[in-house]
Amino acid sequence: MATITFPVPATTTSRFAVATDGIPPDLPGLLREAAAGPFHAHIAGRLGSPQLRLTREGSATLRWDPGEIRAAVPEDRPAAHAFRDASEFAVITAYAPITDQPRSAQVARAAAYAIARATGGVPADLVTGHVLAPPNAERTRFVLADRWLGDALPPFRANGRCTAADPDLDPEGVNGCACVRLRTRGLRRFGLPELQITDVACPHDLAALNVLRTAARRLLTDHWSWLATGPAGRDRTIPAALDLTQRDFNDFWGTTRRVPLTPPSPFQLTLAPLTARLLTVAPPADFDGTINDWLWGDTLPMGMYDILKSPADPPQAA
Structure with missing residues:
Protein backbone atom coordinates (compact mmCIF):
# COMPACT_ATOMS: atom_id res chain seq x y z
CA MET A 1 0.00 0.00 0.00
CA ALA A 2 1.38 3.39 -1.01
CA THR A 3 1.97 5.84 1.83
CA ILE A 4 2.94 9.48 2.36
CA THR A 5 5.17 10.77 5.15
CA PHE A 6 5.24 14.42 6.15
CA PRO A 7 6.74 16.41 9.05
CA VAL A 8 4.45 17.61 11.82
CA PRO A 9 5.58 20.86 13.47
CA ALA A 10 5.74 21.11 17.24
CA THR A 11 4.16 24.57 17.09
CA THR A 12 2.13 26.52 14.56
CA THR A 13 1.23 30.18 14.12
CA SER A 14 -2.10 31.85 13.41
CA ARG A 15 -2.22 35.54 12.51
CA PHE A 16 -5.15 37.88 12.13
CA ALA A 17 -5.34 41.61 11.56
CA VAL A 18 -7.96 44.29 12.05
CA ALA A 19 -7.77 47.28 9.72
CA THR A 20 -9.01 50.66 10.87
CA ASP A 21 -7.98 54.29 10.80
CA GLY A 22 -7.87 54.57 14.57
CA ILE A 23 -6.18 51.80 16.57
CA PRO A 24 -6.14 52.79 20.28
CA PRO A 25 -2.66 52.84 21.87
CA ASP A 26 -3.70 50.42 24.63
CA LEU A 27 -4.73 47.39 22.60
CA PRO A 28 -4.62 44.92 25.51
CA GLY A 29 -6.86 47.18 27.57
CA LEU A 30 -9.27 47.56 24.68
CA LEU A 31 -9.43 43.80 24.20
CA ARG A 32 -10.01 43.12 27.89
CA GLU A 33 -13.01 45.46 27.82
CA ALA A 34 -14.32 44.35 24.43
CA ALA A 35 -13.96 40.58 24.78
CA ALA A 36 -17.18 38.84 25.71
CA GLY A 37 -18.83 35.49 25.33
CA PRO A 38 -17.39 31.99 25.66
CA PHE A 39 -13.82 32.96 24.72
CA HIS A 40 -13.46 35.80 27.24
CA ALA A 41 -11.65 33.68 29.85
CA HIS A 42 -9.35 32.15 27.23
CA ILE A 43 -8.43 35.60 25.91
CA ALA A 44 -7.77 36.97 29.40
CA GLY A 45 -5.61 33.99 30.33
CA ARG A 46 -3.47 34.07 27.17
CA LEU A 47 -3.16 37.80 26.56
CA GLY A 48 0.46 38.95 26.63
CA SER A 49 1.87 35.45 26.17
CA PRO A 50 3.14 33.98 22.87
CA GLN A 51 -0.29 32.36 22.58
CA LEU A 52 -1.95 35.76 22.17
CA ARG A 53 0.17 38.75 21.24
CA LEU A 54 -1.15 42.09 20.02
CA THR A 55 0.81 44.64 18.00
CA ARG A 56 -0.16 48.01 16.58
CA GLU A 57 1.23 48.54 13.09
CA GLY A 58 1.09 51.41 10.63
CA SER A 59 1.03 51.04 6.87
CA ALA A 60 4.57 52.44 6.57
CA THR A 61 6.16 49.78 8.81
CA LEU A 62 4.31 46.62 7.81
CA ARG A 63 6.26 43.45 7.03
CA TRP A 64 3.26 42.00 5.20
CA ASP A 65 1.21 43.36 2.31
CA PRO A 66 -2.45 44.33 2.93
CA GLY A 67 -2.85 44.35 -0.85
CA GLU A 68 -2.71 40.55 -0.81
CA ILE A 69 -5.86 40.30 1.30
CA ARG A 70 -8.82 39.32 -0.86
CA ALA A 71 -12.55 38.67 -0.66
CA ALA A 72 -13.52 35.00 -0.59
CA VAL A 73 -16.94 35.82 -2.05
CA PRO A 74 -18.19 38.82 -4.07
CA GLU A 75 -20.19 40.28 -1.18
CA ASP A 76 -16.95 40.67 0.82
CA ARG A 77 -15.29 42.91 -1.78
CA PRO A 78 -16.19 46.23 -0.08
CA ALA A 79 -14.65 44.95 3.16
CA ALA A 80 -11.53 43.82 1.30
CA HIS A 81 -11.16 47.26 -0.31
CA ALA A 82 -11.56 48.92 3.09
CA PHE A 83 -8.94 46.61 4.59
CA ARG A 84 -6.39 47.37 1.88
CA ASP A 85 -6.99 51.14 2.15
CA ALA A 86 -6.62 51.34 5.95
CA SER A 87 -3.71 53.20 7.53
CA GLU A 88 -3.42 51.24 10.78
CA PHE A 89 -3.73 47.62 11.81
CA ALA A 90 -4.05 45.64 15.00
CA VAL A 91 -2.24 42.34 14.45
CA ILE A 92 -3.13 39.32 16.57
CA THR A 93 -0.61 36.47 16.65
CA ALA A 94 -1.01 33.08 18.30
CA TYR A 95 2.10 30.91 18.53
CA ALA A 96 1.06 27.67 20.18
CA PRO A 97 1.80 23.95 20.49
CA ILE A 98 0.18 21.84 17.81
CA THR A 99 -1.78 20.05 20.53
CA ASP A 100 -3.45 23.37 21.42
CA GLN A 101 -5.23 23.47 18.06
CA PRO A 102 -7.87 24.33 17.12
CA ARG A 103 -8.47 26.19 20.39
CA SER A 104 -5.48 28.50 19.94
CA ALA A 105 -6.62 29.66 16.50
CA GLN A 106 -10.20 30.10 17.70
CA VAL A 107 -9.13 32.26 20.65
CA ALA A 108 -6.97 34.44 18.40
CA ARG A 109 -9.78 34.91 15.90
CA ALA A 110 -12.26 35.66 18.68
CA ALA A 111 -9.84 38.38 19.83
CA ALA A 112 -9.72 39.79 16.29
CA TYR A 113 -13.50 39.85 16.12
CA ALA A 114 -13.69 41.65 19.48
CA ILE A 115 -11.23 44.33 18.38
CA ALA A 116 -13.09 44.74 15.09
CA ARG A 117 -16.39 45.28 16.90
CA ALA A 118 -14.83 47.79 19.31
CA THR A 119 -13.10 49.84 16.59
CA GLY A 120 -15.47 49.42 13.67
CA GLY A 121 -12.59 47.81 11.79
CA VAL A 122 -12.37 45.04 9.22
CA PRO A 123 -10.85 41.73 10.39
CA ALA A 124 -8.84 39.44 8.14
CA ASP A 125 -7.11 36.09 8.39
CA LEU A 126 -3.47 36.50 7.34
CA VAL A 127 -3.08 32.74 6.84
CA THR A 128 -5.95 32.30 4.37
CA GLY A 129 -5.50 35.80 2.94
CA HIS A 130 -9.22 36.58 3.19
CA VAL A 131 -11.25 39.21 5.00
CA LEU A 132 -13.63 37.87 7.62
CA ALA A 133 -17.23 38.86 7.05
CA PRO A 134 -20.01 39.32 9.64
CA PRO A 135 -21.45 37.99 11.94
CA ASN A 136 -17.93 38.35 13.37
CA ALA A 137 -18.49 35.89 16.19
CA GLU A 138 -16.53 32.76 16.98
CA ARG A 139 -18.46 29.53 17.28
CA THR A 140 -17.40 27.49 20.33
CA ARG A 141 -17.58 24.26 18.34
CA PHE A 142 -14.89 24.10 15.67
CA VAL A 143 -16.34 24.03 12.15
CA LEU A 144 -13.86 23.90 9.28
CA ALA A 145 -16.35 25.63 6.97
CA ASP A 146 -16.17 28.76 9.17
CA ARG A 147 -13.56 30.43 6.95
CA TRP A 148 -10.64 28.28 8.19
CA LEU A 149 -9.62 26.73 4.89
CA GLY A 150 -9.30 29.61 2.43
CA ASP A 151 -11.65 27.66 0.17
CA ALA A 152 -13.07 29.82 -2.59
CA LEU A 153 -14.03 29.38 -6.21
CA PRO A 154 -11.99 31.19 -8.87
CA PRO A 155 -13.64 33.79 -11.13
Whole structure:
Protein backbone atom coordinates (compact mmCIF):
# COMPACT_ATOMS: atom_id res chain seq x y z
CA MET A 1 0.00 0.00 0.00
CA ALA A 2 1.38 3.39 -1.01
CA THR A 3 1.97 5.84 1.83
CA ILE A 4 2.94 9.48 2.36
CA THR A 5 5.17 10.77 5.15
CA PHE A 6 5.24 14.42 6.15
CA PRO A 7 6.74 16.41 9.05
CA VAL A 8 4.45 17.61 11.82
CA PRO A 9 5.58 20.86 13.47
CA ALA A 10 5.74 21.11 17.24
CA THR A 11 4.16 24.57 17.09
CA THR A 12 2.13 26.52 14.56
CA THR A 13 1.23 30.18 14.12
CA SER A 14 -2.10 31.85 13.41
CA ARG A 15 -2.22 35.54 12.51
CA PHE A 16 -5.15 37.88 12.13
CA ALA A 17 -5.34 41.61 11.56
CA VAL A 18 -7.96 44.29 12.05
CA ALA A 19 -7.77 47.28 9.72
CA THR A 20 -9.01 50.66 10.87
CA ASP A 21 -7.98 54.29 10.80
CA GLY A 22 -7.87 54.57 14.57
CA ILE A 23 -6.18 51.80 16.57
CA PRO A 24 -6.14 52.79 20.28
CA PRO A 25 -2.66 52.84 21.87
CA ASP A 26 -3.70 50.42 24.63
CA LEU A 27 -4.73 47.39 22.60
CA PRO A 28 -4.62 44.92 25.51
CA GLY A 29 -6.86 47.18 27.57
CA LEU A 30 -9.27 47.56 24.68
CA LEU A 31 -9.43 43.80 24.20
CA ARG A 32 -10.01 43.12 27.89
CA GLU A 33 -13.01 45.46 27.82
CA ALA A 34 -14.32 44.35 24.43
CA ALA A 35 -13.96 40.58 24.78
CA ALA A 36 -17.18 38.84 25.71
CA GLY A 37 -18.83 35.49 25.33
CA PRO A 38 -17.39 31.99 25.66
CA PHE A 39 -13.82 32.96 24.72
CA HIS A 40 -13.46 35.80 27.24
CA ALA A 41 -11.65 33.68 29.85
CA HIS A 42 -9.35 32.15 27.23
CA ILE A 43 -8.43 35.60 25.91
CA ALA A 44 -7.77 36.97 29.40
CA GLY A 45 -5.61 33.99 30.33
CA ARG A 46 -3.47 34.07 27.17
CA LEU A 47 -3.16 37.80 26.56
CA GLY A 48 0.46 38.95 26.63
CA SER A 49 1.87 35.45 26.17
CA PRO A 50 3.14 33.98 22.87
CA GLN A 51 -0.29 32.36 22.58
CA LEU A 52 -1.95 35.76 22.17
CA ARG A 53 0.17 38.75 21.24
CA LEU A 54 -1.15 42.09 20.02
CA THR A 55 0.81 44.64 18.00
CA ARG A 56 -0.16 48.01 16.58
CA GLU A 57 1.23 48.54 13.09
CA GLY A 58 1.09 51.41 10.63
CA SER A 59 1.03 51.04 6.87
CA ALA A 60 4.57 52.44 6.57
CA THR A 61 6.16 49.78 8.81
CA LEU A 62 4.31 46.62 7.81
CA ARG A 63 6.26 43.45 7.03
CA TRP A 64 3.26 42.00 5.20
CA ASP A 65 1.21 43.36 2.31
CA PRO A 66 -2.45 44.33 2.93
CA GLY A 67 -2.85 44.35 -0.85
CA GLU A 68 -2.71 40.55 -0.81
CA ILE A 69 -5.86 40.30 1.30
CA ARG A 70 -8.82 39.32 -0.86
CA ALA A 71 -12.55 38.67 -0.66
CA ALA A 72 -13.52 35.00 -0.59
CA VAL A 73 -16.94 35.82 -2.05
CA PRO A 74 -18.19 38.82 -4.07
CA GLU A 75 -20.19 40.28 -1.18
CA ASP A 76 -16.95 40.67 0.82
CA ARG A 77 -15.29 42.91 -1.78
CA PRO A 78 -16.19 46.23 -0.08
CA ALA A 79 -14.65 44.95 3.16
CA ALA A 80 -11.53 43.82 1.30
CA HIS A 81 -11.16 47.26 -0.31
CA ALA A 82 -11.56 48.92 3.09
CA PHE A 83 -8.94 46.61 4.59
CA ARG A 84 -6.39 47.37 1.88
CA ASP A 85 -6.99 51.14 2.15
CA ALA A 86 -6.62 51.34 5.95
CA SER A 87 -3.71 53.20 7.53
CA GLU A 88 -3.42 51.24 10.78
CA PHE A 89 -3.73 47.62 11.81
CA ALA A 90 -4.05 45.64 15.00
CA VAL A 91 -2.24 42.34 14.45
CA ILE A 92 -3.13 39.32 16.57
CA THR A 93 -0.61 36.47 16.65
CA ALA A 94 -1.01 33.08 18.30
CA TYR A 95 2.10 30.91 18.53
CA ALA A 96 1.06 27.67 20.18
CA PRO A 97 1.80 23.95 20.49
CA ILE A 98 0.18 21.84 17.81
CA THR A 99 -1.78 20.05 20.53
CA ASP A 100 -3.45 23.37 21.42
CA GLN A 101 -5.23 23.47 18.06
CA PRO A 102 -7.87 24.33 17.12
CA ARG A 103 -8.47 26.19 20.39
CA SER A 104 -5.48 28.50 19.94
CA ALA A 105 -6.62 29.66 16.50
CA GLN A 106 -10.20 30.10 17.70
CA VAL A 107 -9.13 32.26 20.65
CA ALA A 108 -6.97 34.44 18.40
CA ARG A 109 -9.78 34.91 15.90
CA ALA A 110 -12.26 35.66 18.68
CA ALA A 111 -9.84 38.38 19.83
CA ALA A 112 -9.72 39.79 16.29
CA TYR A 113 -13.50 39.85 16.12
CA ALA A 114 -13.69 41.65 19.48
CA ILE A 115 -11.23 44.33 18.38
CA ALA A 116 -13.09 44.74 15.09
CA ARG A 117 -16.39 45.28 16.90
CA ALA A 118 -14.83 47.79 19.31
CA THR A 119 -13.10 49.84 16.59
CA GLY A 120 -15.47 49.42 13.67
CA GLY A 121 -12.59 47.81 11.79
CA VAL A 122 -12.37 45.04 9.22
CA PRO A 123 -10.85 41.73 10.39
CA ALA A 124 -8.84 39.44 8.14
CA ASP A 125 -7.11 36.09 8.39
CA LEU A 126 -3.47 36.50 7.34
CA VAL A 127 -3.08 32.74 6.84
CA THR A 128 -5.95 32.30 4.37
CA GLY A 129 -5.50 35.80 2.94
CA HIS A 130 -9.22 36.58 3.19
CA VAL A 131 -11.25 39.21 5.00
CA LEU A 132 -13.63 37.87 7.62
CA ALA A 133 -17.23 38.86 7.05
CA PRO A 134 -20.01 39.32 9.64
CA PRO A 135 -21.45 37.99 11.94
CA ASN A 136 -17.93 38.35 13.37
CA ALA A 137 -18.49 35.89 16.19
CA GLU A 138 -16.53 32.76 16.98
CA ARG A 139 -18.46 29.53 17.28
CA THR A 140 -17.40 27.49 20.33
CA ARG A 141 -17.58 24.26 18.34
CA PHE A 142 -14.89 24.10 15.67
CA VAL A 143 -16.34 24.03 12.15
CA LEU A 144 -13.86 23.90 9.28
CA ALA A 145 -16.35 25.63 6.97
CA ASP A 146 -16.17 28.76 9.17
CA ARG A 147 -13.56 30.43 6.95
CA TRP A 148 -10.64 28.28 8.19
CA LEU A 149 -9.62 26.73 4.89
CA GLY A 150 -9.30 29.61 2.43
CA ASP A 151 -11.65 27.66 0.17
CA ALA A 152 -13.07 29.82 -2.59
CA LEU A 153 -14.03 29.38 -6.21
CA PRO A 154 -11.99 31.19 -8.87
CA PRO A 155 -13.64 33.79 -11.13
CA PHE A 156 -16.31 32.15 -13.26
CA ARG A 157 -14.98 30.84 -16.56
CA ALA A 158 -11.61 32.52 -15.97
CA ASN A 159 -13.32 35.93 -15.93
CA GLY A 160 -15.06 35.12 -19.19
CA ARG A 161 -11.93 34.16 -21.10
CA CYS A 162 -12.77 30.44 -21.16
CA THR A 163 -15.06 29.37 -24.00
CA ALA A 164 -15.01 25.61 -23.43
CA ALA A 165 -18.28 23.85 -24.22
CA ASP A 166 -20.84 23.07 -21.52
CA PRO A 167 -20.68 19.30 -20.84
CA ASP A 168 -24.47 19.23 -20.50
CA LEU A 169 -24.71 20.31 -24.13
CA ASP A 170 -21.54 18.88 -25.63
CA PRO A 171 -19.67 15.82 -24.27
CA GLU A 172 -16.42 17.38 -25.48
CA GLY A 173 -16.85 19.97 -22.75
CA VAL A 174 -16.03 17.44 -20.03
CA ASN A 175 -12.35 17.93 -20.85
CA GLY A 176 -12.82 21.22 -22.67
CA CYS A 177 -10.28 23.19 -20.62
CA ALA A 178 -7.94 22.96 -17.65
CA CYS A 179 -8.35 26.47 -16.25
CA VAL A 180 -8.98 25.71 -12.58
CA ARG A 181 -6.41 25.17 -9.87
CA LEU A 182 -7.63 25.08 -6.28
CA ARG A 183 -5.47 25.07 -3.17
CA THR A 184 -6.33 25.17 0.51
CA ARG A 185 -4.78 27.89 2.65
CA GLY A 186 -5.18 27.09 6.30
CA LEU A 187 -4.42 23.45 7.03
CA ARG A 188 -0.82 24.32 7.90
CA ARG A 189 -1.88 26.08 11.08
CA PHE A 190 -3.18 22.70 12.26
CA GLY A 191 0.05 20.92 11.34
CA LEU A 192 -1.11 19.42 8.04
CA PRO A 193 0.10 19.93 4.47
CA GLU A 194 -2.14 22.00 2.23
CA LEU A 195 -4.13 20.29 -0.54
CA GLN A 196 -4.18 21.14 -4.24
CA ILE A 197 -6.19 19.97 -7.24
CA THR A 198 -5.23 21.12 -10.74
CA ASP A 199 -6.13 20.85 -14.44
CA VAL A 200 -9.83 21.04 -13.63
CA ALA A 201 -12.25 22.16 -16.33
CA CYS A 202 -14.34 25.22 -15.46
CA PRO A 203 -17.69 23.34 -15.28
CA HIS A 204 -16.31 21.08 -12.54
CA ASP A 205 -14.93 23.78 -10.22
CA LEU A 206 -17.53 23.33 -7.46
CA ALA A 207 -17.20 19.55 -7.45
CA ALA A 208 -13.42 19.92 -7.19
CA LEU A 209 -13.77 22.42 -4.35
CA ASN A 210 -16.06 20.10 -2.40
CA VAL A 211 -13.65 17.22 -2.91
CA LEU A 212 -10.90 19.37 -1.35
CA ARG A 213 -13.19 20.40 1.51
CA THR A 214 -14.19 16.83 2.31
CA ALA A 215 -10.62 15.53 2.08
CA ALA A 216 -9.38 18.34 4.34
CA ARG A 217 -11.98 17.52 6.99
CA ARG A 218 -11.13 13.81 6.93
CA LEU A 219 -7.40 14.48 7.17
CA LEU A 220 -7.97 16.85 10.08
CA THR A 221 -10.16 14.34 11.94
CA ASP A 222 -7.52 11.63 11.54
CA HIS A 223 -4.74 14.07 12.43
CA TRP A 224 -6.26 15.06 15.75
CA SER A 225 -6.87 11.40 16.58
CA TRP A 226 -3.18 10.74 15.86
CA LEU A 227 -2.05 13.68 18.01
CA ALA A 228 -4.24 12.43 20.87
CA THR A 229 -2.10 9.29 21.06
CA GLY A 230 0.92 11.39 22.07
CA PRO A 231 3.24 10.34 19.24
CA ALA A 232 6.93 10.46 20.08
CA GLY A 233 8.11 11.34 16.57
CA ARG A 234 7.53 14.47 14.54
CA ASP A 235 6.81 12.64 11.27
CA ARG A 236 3.49 11.13 10.32
CA THR A 237 2.75 8.49 7.70
CA ILE A 238 -0.68 8.15 6.09
CA PRO A 239 -2.09 6.02 3.26
CA ALA A 240 -1.99 7.65 -0.16
CA ALA A 241 -5.50 6.34 -0.83
CA LEU A 242 -8.10 8.30 1.14
CA ASP A 243 -11.64 6.97 1.58
CA LEU A 244 -14.25 9.67 2.16
CA THR A 245 -17.79 9.27 3.47
CA GLN A 246 -21.03 11.14 4.03
CA ARG A 247 -19.87 11.93 7.57
CA ASP A 248 -16.72 13.69 6.32
CA PHE A 249 -18.82 15.93 4.07
CA ASN A 250 -21.22 16.72 6.92
CA ASP A 251 -18.37 17.30 9.38
CA PHE A 252 -16.82 19.91 7.11
CA TRP A 253 -20.04 21.93 7.26
CA GLY A 254 -20.53 21.32 10.96
CA THR A 255 -24.09 20.15 10.60
CA THR A 256 -25.88 17.22 12.17
CA ARG A 257 -28.58 17.59 9.54
CA ARG A 258 -27.85 15.15 6.76
CA VAL A 259 -26.45 16.85 3.69
CA PRO A 260 -27.99 14.89 0.81
CA LEU A 261 -25.38 12.79 -0.94
CA THR A 262 -26.61 10.25 -3.41
CA PRO A 263 -24.64 7.01 -3.87
CA PRO A 264 -21.87 6.12 -4.38
CA SER A 265 -20.66 6.86 -0.90
CA PRO A 266 -17.96 6.40 0.27
CA PHE A 267 -15.66 7.42 -2.55
CA GLN A 268 -11.89 7.34 -2.83
CA LEU A 269 -9.16 9.70 -3.98
CA THR A 270 -5.38 9.56 -4.17
CA LEU A 271 -2.94 11.90 -2.44
CA ALA A 272 0.60 12.51 -3.63
CA PRO A 273 3.31 14.79 -2.21
CA LEU A 274 4.26 17.78 -4.34
CA THR A 275 6.37 19.24 -1.51
CA ALA A 276 6.66 18.48 2.21
CA ARG A 277 3.87 21.00 2.78
CA LEU A 278 1.64 20.40 -0.24
CA LEU A 279 -0.28 17.30 -1.33
CA THR A 280 -2.00 16.89 -4.66
CA VAL A 281 -5.46 15.37 -4.98
CA ALA A 282 -6.19 13.01 -7.86
CA PRO A 283 -8.64 10.23 -8.80
CA PRO A 284 -8.11 6.72 -7.42
CA ALA A 285 -5.10 4.91 -8.81
CA ASP A 286 -7.29 2.45 -10.70
CA PHE A 287 -9.51 5.11 -12.31
CA ASP A 288 -9.31 5.02 -16.11
CA GLY A 289 -9.70 8.60 -17.28
CA THR A 290 -8.80 12.22 -16.60
CA ILE A 291 -9.48 14.17 -13.46
CA ASN A 292 -12.38 15.83 -15.29
CA ASP A 293 -13.85 12.46 -16.26
CA TRP A 294 -13.72 11.59 -12.56
CA LEU A 295 -15.31 14.85 -11.42
CA TRP A 296 -18.04 14.72 -14.06
CA GLY A 297 -18.83 11.02 -13.98
CA ASP A 298 -20.92 8.96 -11.59
CA THR A 299 -18.06 8.29 -9.16
CA LEU A 300 -18.76 11.27 -6.90
CA PRO A 301 -21.96 11.79 -4.89
CA MET A 302 -24.35 14.30 -6.47
CA GLY A 303 -24.16 16.63 -3.46
CA MET A 304 -20.62 17.54 -4.48
CA TYR A 305 -21.97 19.43 -7.49
CA ASP A 306 -24.40 21.87 -5.91
CA ILE A 307 -23.48 22.74 -2.30
CA LEU A 308 -21.43 25.93 -2.12
CA LYS A 309 -22.28 27.42 1.27
CA SER A 310 -22.72 25.90 4.68
CA PRO A 311 -26.09 24.36 5.58
CA ALA A 312 -25.14 24.64 9.26
CA ASP A 313 -26.56 27.38 11.44
CA PRO A 314 -24.19 30.39 11.44
CA PRO A 315 -22.58 31.50 14.70
CA GLN A 316 -24.45 34.25 16.49
CA ALA A 317 -22.86 37.61 17.13
CA ALA A 318 -21.71 38.08 20.71
